[in-house]
Amino acid sequence: MQDYRILITRPEPENTLSRERLGALGWNTVPLPMLEIAPIQDADQLAAIRAQVFDINEFDYVIFVSKNAARIACDWLDMCWPMLPSGVQWIGIGQGTTSTLQSEGVPALSNPGHTTETLLAWLAPAKMRHSKVLIVRGMGGRPELGEKLEERGAKVSYLSLYQRKKPDYVAQTFFMLPDIQLIWVTSGESLIHLSSYVEQHKPEWKVLPILTPSIRVNQQAKQMGWINAYCAHGADDNSLIKATEYLTGK
Structure with a gap:
């Protein structure tokens, strides 16, 4: 599995935490958050x-x-x-x-x-x-x-x-990414943002296996053209890791 890479789309800080967990299990990961979490700043x-x-x-x-x-x-x-x-x-x-x-x-x-x-x-x-x-x-x-x-x-x-918020990425961000073999997406909103960028810059990713957190988001992924969408039945690391192991036979 040395050349097998998983794209993690969680927002930070969860993205880093998931990647650390996967790294400890021997998986290679690539961070690409599809949500930014911004605390409210307005005084009122x-x-x-x-x-x-x-x-x-x-x-x-x-x-x-x-x-x-x-x-x-x-x-x-x-x-x-x-x-x-x-x-x-x-x-x-x-x-x-x-x-x-x-x-x-x-x-x-x-x-x-x-x-x-x-x-x-x-x-x-x-x-x-x-x-x-x-x-x-x-x-x-x-x-x-x-x-x-x-x-x-x-x-x-x-x-x-x-x-x-939707993260602001440019085309070069996607051109510089290594080859990806699996994608984790953990919310419907992240899926929408990811799909928007993929349609612009990485349409070939639509055939990759993508793990979704629920049946609702899985159906949404298929409707958006993701051919190999699988449901992990949870957005937590344990559920996604279990589904990853099942898909890869590891």
Whole structure:
């Protein structure tokens, strides 16, 4: 597998962490983040975030949609809550997000799966009725989770902590890359950005095997012309590594 290279499209710092994990297992990796995570800087927005975090004890459930949401939220919790409020159920979507929270001292639980869809299946509808739910995410995140919870009778609020941006790459970036044999993509938004660049600069990549985190994103990849899209059933390293080993027979 010496000449086998995996393109990692996670945003930083997760990109570096995944590459370190794969390197320890003997895999060669190439970084090409397809999302940039930018913390909010606007003074008025920061003041609104601070106010929401101070009121976080009013919620029955606080749901974190990503490791970035968890990491940035923990910084805010440290500033506003020397001791975490009691009576709040902290939930991470996926084991990676939950582990990030737990490493910061937040006693979070994780749904058995790794996606919004499996979280909705896991949460008991009866318990959600009249519950106050805070969804911690990036600006402009997917609305499905909140909409489904509201259908169950929950009162949903959002705490948006960062912006997601498309990285700015030039043609030379792609011409200088080594040959790639496999691609990891960990969100639908990353897939959209990657596909846009590939159509411009690397159309031959559309035949490469590409691992996606969920059935939804896998279907999206196939619709966008990725011939060999496979579902890893999770955006965490363990799920993607297991799928990589299956595909390569390693």
